[in-house]
Amino acid sequence: MDDSSVEPFDELLVFVDGASKGNPGESAAAFVVCDGDGNxxxxxxSRIGIATNNEAEYWALLLALDFLRQWKVKRLSxxxxxELLVRQLQGTYRVRSPKLSSLHQLAKERIQGFPSFTITHIPREKxxxxDSLASEILTSRVRL
Structure with a gap:
């Protein structure tokens, strides 16, 4: 398919979350993509197997970045x-865990594929x- 005729999005808003039953334990990652108006x-x-909560947070971001690589987007927010994920990617916090270090490196590499990228910490309520998507798939009996 020729995607040269596809109009780029000025901005996409992406909400990511990971969940873990136990730390480490059975884990899931989720993301929600919205247009600039919040639609x-x-x-x-997706279930991601055994992981810590922090690893699940990174996997949520990686799944979103991999998915959005195919989309034309000028600004990815x-x-x-x-807070750990956001501050590590902003360079405020050091990455100490070897597992998180490899996930952090993968995230940094994938972020380079977007013309403009920001990551912001928000309260859980926002x-x-x-959060619901990650929790629902983690607690569902259906195995995909």
């Missing part, structure tokens, strides 16, 4: 209720849809 365009949740 939901796409949402996804990501929101997370994980991230309810992504």
């Amino acid at each position: 939901v365009l796409f949402e996804m949740a 990501v929101f997370s209720d994980s 991230n309810q849809r992504a």
Whole structure:
């Protein structure tokens, strides 16, 4: 498919969240993609196996970045209720865990594929849809 005729999005808002039953334990990652006006365009949740909560947060971001690589977007604004994820990607916090270090590196590499990228820490109440998606798939009996 020739995507040269596809109009780029000026801005996409992406809300990411990870969840873990135990730390580490069975985990899930979710993201919600909205247009600049806040209208939901796409949402996804996936089980990711055994991980810590912080690893699940990184996986949520990585899943979103991988998915959005195919979209034409001028500005990607990501929101997370994980202060650790946000501050590590902003360079405020050091990455100490070897597992998180490799996930952090993958995230930094994928972020380079977007012309403009920001990540912002938000309260959990502002991230309810992504939080619900991650929790729902984690507690559902259906295995995909």
